Amino acid sequence: MDEIQSPCDDAGQLHLDLNLAAPDLTDDDLDGDTLREECGVFGIFGHPDAAAITALGLHALQHRGQEAAGIVSFDGSRFHSERRLGLVGDTFSRREVIERLPGNAAVGHTRYSTTGGTILRNVQPLFAELNAGGFAVGHNGNLTNGLTLRRDLVRNGAMMQSTTDTEVILHLVAQSKRNRFIDRFIEALKAIEGAWALVSLTNKKLIGARDPLGIRPLVLGDLDGAPILASETCALDIIGAKYVRDIEPGEVIVFDERGAQSHKPFLPRPPRPCIFEYIYFSRPDSIVGGRSVYEVRKAFGAQLARESHVEVDVVVPVPDSGVPAAVGYSQHSGVPFELGIIRNHYVGRTFIQPTQSVRELGVRMKHSANRAAIEGKRIILIDDSLVRGTTSKKIVRMMRDAGAREVHFRLASPPIIHPDYYGIDLPDHGGLLAATHSVEQMRDIIGADSLAFLSIDGMYRAMGEPGRDPANPKFSDHCFTGVYPTHLTDQTQVEPQPRQLSLLAEAS
Numbered sequence: 001m002d003e004i005q006s007p008c009d010d011a012g013q014l015h016l017d018l019n020l021a022a023p024d025l026t027d028d029d030l031d032g033d034t035l036r037e038e039c040g041v042f043g044i045f046g047h048p049d050a051a052a053i054t055a056l057g058l059h060a061l062q063h064r065g066q067e068a069a070g071i072v073s074f075d076g077s078r079f080h081s082e083r084r085l086g087l088v089g090d091t092f093s094r095r096e097v098i099e100r101l102p103g104n105a106a107v108g109h110t111r112y113s114t115t116g117g118t119i120l121r122n123v124q125p126l127f128a129e130l131n132a133g134g135f136a137v138g139h140n141g142n143l144t145n146g147l148t149l150r151r152d153l154v155r156n157g158a159m160m161q162s163t164t165d166t167e168v169i170l171h172l173v174a175q176s177k178r179n180r181f182i183d184r185f186i187e188a189l190k191a192i193e194g195a196w197a198l199v200s201l202t203n204k205k206l207i208g209a210r211d212p213l214g215i216r217p218l219v220l221g222d223l224d225g226a227p228i229l230a231s232e233t234c235a236l237d238i239i240g241a242k243y244v245r246d247i248e249p250g251e252v253i254v255f256d257e258r259g260a261q262s263h264k265p266f267l268p269r270p271p272r273p274c275i276f277e278y279i280y281f282s283r284p285d286s287i288v289g290g291r292s293v294y295e296v297r298k299a300f301g302a303q304l305a306r307e308s309h310v311e312v313d314v315v316v317p318v319p320d321s322g323v324p325a326a327v328g329y330s331q332h333s334g335v336p337f338e339l340g341i342i343r344n345h346y347v348g349r350t351f352i353q354p355t356q357s358v359r360e361l362g363v364r365m366k367h368s369a370n371r372a373a374i375e376g377k378r379i380i381l382i383d384d385s386l387v388r389g390t391t392s393k394k395i396v397r398m399m400r401d402a403g404a405r406e407v408h409f410r411l412a413s414p415p416i417i418h419p420d421y422y423g424i425d426l427p428d429h430g431g432l433l434a435a436t437h438s439v440e441q442m443r444d445i446i447g448a449d450s451l452a453f454l455s456i457d458g459m460y461r462a463m464g465e466p467g468r469d470p471a472n473p474k475f476s477d478h479c480f481t482g483v484y485p486t487h488l489t490d491q492t493q494v495e496p497q498p499r500q501l502s503l504l505a506e507a508s
Contacts, residue, residue, distance in 0.1 A: 045227050047223060048104050054071050057228070068124075070124055085123065136202075144194035146165030147493075189265070196216060212249055221243055234283045305328070312406065340381075340404075343367055387431075413453065456468050
């Protein structure tokens with residue numbers, strides 16, 4: 001799939017950046033232009049090894065964000081925080097770090113930035129001292145009125161310490177006049193729009209919350225009687241916890257010494273979970289909304305074979321995101337499945353060369369052709385989605401250079417023609433290849449012999465639905481249809497709303 005990048009800052013660097021968005025060196029290099037993950041959240045209450053278990057849970061959620069990770073714990077009298085740029089294992093695999101996070105309750109977050117930059121002050125969980133005590137919060141999703149709320153809060157005297165929309169929630173809770181903390185928390189939730197799955201920690205409670213449409217996922221687990229909140233079931237599996245249920249859309253669940261209390265402060269609405277959890281974001285071994293992600297992706301591939309099969313010799317996945325769909329395509333079509341592309345998992349963002357001639361080799365650093373499987377053969381490449389097409393073009397050329405006789409390309413999702421405002425880092429309309437080109441034009445750009453996408457109705461049928469009901473769509477599919485499930489307040493404001501909220505781009 002084609003990867004989108006976002007501006008980031010190097011650790012230790014402090015400078016005033018007068019450009020609202022810094023260029024990203026890897027746009028045309030190693031990662032191409034794939035969809036970027038959102039974030040992962042994790043929380044546990046009432047376990048003596050809370051921080052260590054949270055670190056393991058974040059390891060399982062690493063695919064949802066690789067830029068930064070953080071954990072906040074509470075030991076009964078004090079909060080402890082460790083937040084670092086980089087992978088979970090870079091910091092939280094060390095014993096001395098976990099020992100600095102004592103207590104039987106903790107929340108954690110692994111981050112890919114969709115608002116604000118990759119700087120340490122944006123790393124979550126965010127923490128604030130309120131009049132009722134400490135409050136930590138981790139957020140997966142994006143607020144579609146976050147910039148508007150932020151502007152109003154600043155005008156009223158709030159002093160923001162980060163450039164992430166999550167901080168808005170802290171200030172809304174702090175400014176609430178309600179007596180009970182949970183009422184203040186709910187009042188804050190009623191002021192925000194968009195997508196959110198939240199884990200929060202106070203000196204007495206672990207709180208989870210999910211937006212009224214259930215756009216972002218959140219599940220409840222149990223480990224030896226200790227409740228766990230996590231973005232995906234794979235985080236429960238890694239620690240041996242039992243899956244209990246999904247947090248319901250619009251539900252706020254509270255755990256304290258008295259047990260669990262569920263609040264449902266929003267009017268019931270038909271759920272609209274994000275379809276990209278099934279297409280790309282969630283790990284294949286997770287269960288999302290009662291569906292196996294792996295089986296859904298296989299079903300996407302099988303449906304793709306029904307809709308657009310051509311005579312070929314082998315089915316080749318674009319690793320790793322295209323593998324389950326390619327399995328499904330192969331099983332339905334009867335065409336052999338081959339690993340025609342081998343992925344190098346040890347190429348990181350720092351392996352960047354400054355010259356164009358070396359940058360052109362970037363995709364070969366990450367993906368290598370398996371000549372023995374494709375030479376002289378007609379192949380069909382299967383990937384999950386196409387954003388800008390730069391990586392797809394390089395992979396097609398790689399296949400031809402390795403001797404493929406024909407190269408056909410199939411995408412196990414519909415064309416992405418609209419931007420996202422709920423936590424997926426997609427370019428605006430002009431940066432989406434399918435929004436500005438016909439299928440035939442895209443085929444010519446990437447150099448394939450044929451190109452086809454999964455249809456929208458076919459995507460719904462693969463999910464077990466009869467098709468897409470325009471009057472009641474079952475999923476948030478706005479990137480394909482332009483039908484957004486919530487208000488987009490920030491996009492309708494007359495005042496300019498910069499994506500980078502602050503001119504100060506620092507690392508701490």
